[in-house]
Amino acid sequence: MNKVVQALLYGAFAACIGYLSAAPTYQYADPELAVIKLSLNHAADRVEECTKLTPQQINERAMKGEPINECARARRPLAVELDVDGTTVLSLAAIPSGLWNDGPASVYERFAIEAGAHTITARLRDSARETGWDYEYSEEVDLVPGRYFTITFRAGNGGFAFR
Template sequence: MAAARRRFEWPLQAALYTAFMALVALLSTAPAWQALPPGTAVVTVTLLHHGQRVEPCRPYTAEELARLPPNMRAPQKCGRERVPVLVELDIDGVNVMRESAPPAGLSRDGASSLYRRVQLTAGEHRLTVRMKDAPGDPFNHTREATVKLAPAQVLVIDFDNAKGITLS
């Protein structure tokens, strides 16, 4: 009985491996999948940025300095909490995104992060990006541009402290 079983083990194992490989080959080509519909482009807004402090730094008073240990006597007292970063995106005059990215961390003192994708038809579009990272009402960073997007093109909108809002 054991000899008969051994005689069929290798052919049965080969048949099962062949069936598995055929299934993998079929599934790798059979369902046609497209990342984007034809004639569509993507605008991606990505951001990792520290907003400004909620309260400005101020000098310590003489009493406050006297209460601090000598190794902790800094010239100014600065709060840790930062402002949430607000980003707006208008495409062809229509607001398509308004996102507020809160600062990370338990003390709300980390960087704000944001990642959003907007699909639109390929072609020429007028983009307006506004960002607010300071306390107060007005947006303190703005960028307007006319871009021509090819089908399946991805346009990335980012922020760089030295350059401001960048499109690439």
């Protein structure tokens, strides 16, 4: 046994752990940039409208324990668009969740952007319409470097919310 080499090896072990447990630092984001987070979870309209049943049909179904609505389960994809200063930075169609595509569609996006004044416009389409948008919101915002800017959506609260 050589105590000196042993001490050196213990020292190397400690140095390796001590250093790599906190360094080198990892640059996750540019502190000069702001980061926009867009997050929404929303159920679009169904692909097919529910068939209108007569009261008699509803009664019959209720007696048999069958569903009293006749609808195809699948929902439409959710169209979402985000513009910054008139330039589209995000445009996507979110697929509804669930094995039968009958659940809400979710969008979660995060991207860095130059800090400063910007006009941000968020749009969403959840219906069968082919042109135009069901929800649209635009606001002039001042993005602060090193901070998040969050865009959320709640249909019940009137649509998009910027904070």
